[in-house]
Amino acid sequence: MRPWVVPWMGVGWLAGILVGSLTVVPVVLLTASGISAALAYAVSWSRALFSERGAQVVRLSALTVLAGMFGIWRANGALLFDQGQQEQWDPFYGRPAVVRGVVRDAEIRGVLVRLTIGQLSLKDRAVLGMLRTTVPRSPGIGENAVIRLRGKLERPEDLPRLLSARTGQPVRGDLERVFRRQQVFATMRFPDVRIETAARPSVLTRVRFSLRDLLLQQLPDPAAGLYSALLLSFDRDLPSSLREAAAATGILHLVAISGSHIAAIAAVAFFIAVTAGLSRTTAAMTTLAFTAVFLALVGFPESGVRSGIMAGLVLFATLLGRHAAGLRALLLAIVVMAAIDPRVLLGDVGLQLSALAVWGLLTIFPFLQQVFRQIPDPLRLRSLILLTIAAELATLPVVVYTFGRIPLFGPLTNLAAGVLFPFLLALGALVLLTSVVAPAMTALVAPLATLLGNAFLGIAERVSAIPGHLITVPPVSLTFFLTSLVSLLVVGHLLQRRPRSATTA
Structure with a gap:
């Protein structure tokens, strides 16, 4: 395989990831395209049909398309998985709820701390994804703390829109995809917090705060x-x-x-x-x-x-x-x-x-x-x-x-x-x-x-x-x-x- 083939396959893979992140491609179309590319690659070895230069172009195109098909398949899998997680949260948006979870990330913001919480349970039922909220700083709140939140669940993309309505500035970028990448499917604005198990900072975390x-x-x-x-x-x-x-x-x-x-x-x-x-x-x-x-x-x-x-x-x-x-x-x-x-x-x-x-x-x-x-x-x-x-x-x-x-x-x-x-x-x-x-x-x-x-x-x-x-x-x-x-x-x-x-x- 020539050295320039692999970079082109990488480009095809990324193009497939991009397409698959934007839309769900039907399996029939994906399979037909993959089979066609594989057949084109096989036929390109026939010296009776192609010159050496033409055969190289066909092989390169076929391998690039195949890489793109696998990229679409990989991205579609993530897209469908996120849609499934979204559906489990839909009935709870806009309603008061009690959520229990483990703090995965705690970002200090002055007297407040922004929490990203995983291993969530809602109404004694485990739910996938993360919840993000901001609460007052407390000695027991930090990474690995187990906490219980009481408040109204909201879609994460609603908060920037509320801020935009308040400031008059338009929403920039694709915030929904940013939240999906972070696996954040819900937010709570200043909920009531109860600490069940205080944070257990690691040695490196303690060193970092001491420095x-x-x-x-x-x-x-x-x-x-x-x-x-x-x-x-x-x-x-x-x-x-x-x-x-x-x-x-x-x-x-x-x-x-x-x-x-x-x-x-x-x-x-x-x-x-x-x-x-x-x-x-x-x-x-x-x-x-x-x-x-x-x-x-x-x-x-x-x-x-x-x-x-x-x-x-x-x-x-x-x-x-x-x-x-x-x-x-x-x-x-x-x-x-x-x-x-x-x-x-x-x-x-x-x-x-x-x-x-x-x-x-x-x-x-x-x-x-x-x-x-x-x-x-x-x-x-x-x-x-x-x-x-x-x-x-x-x-x-x-x-x-x-x-x-x-x-x-x-x-x-x-x-x-x-x-x-x-x-x-x-x-x-x-x-x-x-x-x-x-x-x-x-x-x-x-x-x-x-x-x-x-x-x-x-x-x-x-x-x-x-x-x-x-x-x-x-x-x-x-x-x-x-x-x-x-x-x-x-x-x-x-x-x-x-x-x-x-x-x-």
Whole structure:
């Protein structure tokens, strides 16, 4: 099998996942298409009917169609499963109910905590799926706590619509698919809570909260909240006004756990390992281990794990292989994730942004480097600017469809914040290390960490205060989003081939 056949089968699989996520394809049509593709593949080996070139085209098309059929079958299975779960919840929406379950995730939001609850029982009957609610913080409420809720059950997609009616802002993105990917089928607004079994935090969770307390003790606000978010994933420790400013200027992905965040941490760890004299292979393995420890410390968030796997595959494929190896590794990562859970393709915004950002760095960035190769690159500033522009262009369709806002100065703010980001990570880690090992040294490190943290947040505050810094885009349909995304992928693929041909010539 030729090496370019497998990537095409991967593309066919993802196309099938996409189609199967949008509609249920009749089994008869699916079977007929699969049989036709298999017959075409078998007939293509007849030298009497096809030339060698024609036979290769038929085989490639047949294998791509077969992969697509399996993708549709996999996605349809998940779609029908979700519809079955939805039906069991339908009789209870809009009614008071008592629900018992186990807390699977607890996200602290100031004096409140947002809970995702599984292993649910409703009227003494087990029900599948998750329930999401927000309750006041309490010492006994946390991961693995068994609680009983009393309140009115609502559809999860109703809450954003209520918020939209209250604020006058339109609903963005496909929230229903986002909730389905998370397997959230119901919500309760501020229910009565009774704790049956208090939370039993793991050792890593206790360590994480202890380190958070150290940061909040050693650093003043808002720098303490910034480092708590950067290093320990307590992004709600950052004041809401600063979070909004970071989101409006396009640098929130550096604060919250995301693909960019994980990739930046891995890059800093790799640079330090190489600077310390380790070989590139040893440094790569050290970086992988460090990233795994970091993900464990922040509780293995789903978005972080997926982004870490994808960034790691692409990083090491590019490091140990060629440019094309990075693209194949990216495709492999997305194919595997979609095989495990087909809902991620349309329902995981974080994965979409991470995948497109990496794709932009592998395709659009080399083209921009070739176009602007005559411009000097002191301290690699040109490369940093072009990297930022490539990532911004690649993620533009998702940003427009999901958020409806385009930060006008996004590339510049990302460049400035990106330069500070490695130093923030290093200083934050140093504050934690000295607080544990040599508390007297913390007084020397903390002022510099505070100064740099305030500078990072100052970028967001000052840029967000500029009139017209944010372009608001009217809501777009899913069809428009998918069309623009496919067009961008095709154009990017064509552009990334030009520098190689130009160089060869």
